[in-house]
Amino acid sequence: MEVALPSSRQHIRPLRSRKDILAVADLIEICFADHMDFDGREYIRYLRRFAVPDEGLTGKLLEPFQVPVRGLVWEEDGQIIGNLSLISFNRQGKRYTLIANVATHPAYRRRGIARLLTENALQQIRERGEPEAWLHVREDNPAAIHLYQSLGFEEQCRRTSWLWEPHYGFLPKVSNDKIRVLHRQASDWPLQSRWLDEIYPPEISWNLSLDKNRLKPNFWKDLWHWLNGGEALHLSAYRNDLLAGVISWQPTSAYADILWLAADCQHEEEIIAVLLPAAGRRLRNGRPLAVNYPAQRAIEGFRRAGFQPHVTLIWMRIQFS
Known part of the structure; x- marks a missing residue:
């Protein structure tokens, strides 16, 4: 009844x-x-x-x-x-x-x-x-997904948060003879910017703490940051001497610091496996690290890098006519 x-x-x-x-x-x-x-x-x-x-x-x-x-x-x-x-x-x-x-x-x-x-x-x-409204729902919550679909929400994308925590153990050192990891050069920015736009497109970046202006190379800003005791980390991965990925670290007041990952999708598995642990080992601050990335992409690369999936969210939107 x-x-x-x-x-x-x-x-x-x-x-x-x-x-x-x-x-x-x-x-x-x-x-x-x-x-x-x-x-x-x-x-x-x-x-x-x-x-x-x-x-x-x-x-x-x-x-x-x-x-x-x-x-x-x-x-x-x-x-x-x-x-x-x-x-x-x-x-x-x-x-x-x-x-x-x-x-x-x-x-x-x-x-x-x-x-x-x-x-x-x-x-x-x-x-x-x-004109629209958004929500996030865990992909393992079918009842909520069905409810929102019945109200007119449509899936826009799925994003997985990958996490490394200190209790997982030391980050692995993944070797790859084709890949060299170096400090980012200013000339790497155009490709990094383009890859960031592909991985964190405008239709979702409004709900992420990504600020490309903070990541963009700037001599005076970086010098001021260094003189005031701040720490910045941007690493580039070259595959066969061609830029194939860049990672930038963003400290936060939340549980985990953020790594913004920008990589050539053709080689992202092997780039992620090498670049993520390289960034973590250089930081050495004992802080958990998180990466937001499109779901079902580069899963093996993240696992080889020592990261584990934390949660996968479905981003849903309803548009009003």
């Missing part, structure tokens, strides 16, 4: 207070416990830190304007049992909205709550005049 679902108008409202934030943090932790990684747990801690109220007059006056995330919640009997976050990005004059953290408490599932939250979010995005 199916449970009759009351009108969503009675239960869906905007997320709007510190009290909401604490309940949402608890809900996300419950719903994603099986897959939550270090950055996910840090996000939960961030929400809970914010949820501690400022009891002063200023804190009370500013509270309605200080909620760190936007979104919708489903509330029943005074409890938040459903959530959907809306994250906005502005890149190169274009606005993007990402739907995230769609969660329903396990005791209330199979009642259509996630569908109704998503439909309401899409209506809001459409009414703001935006």
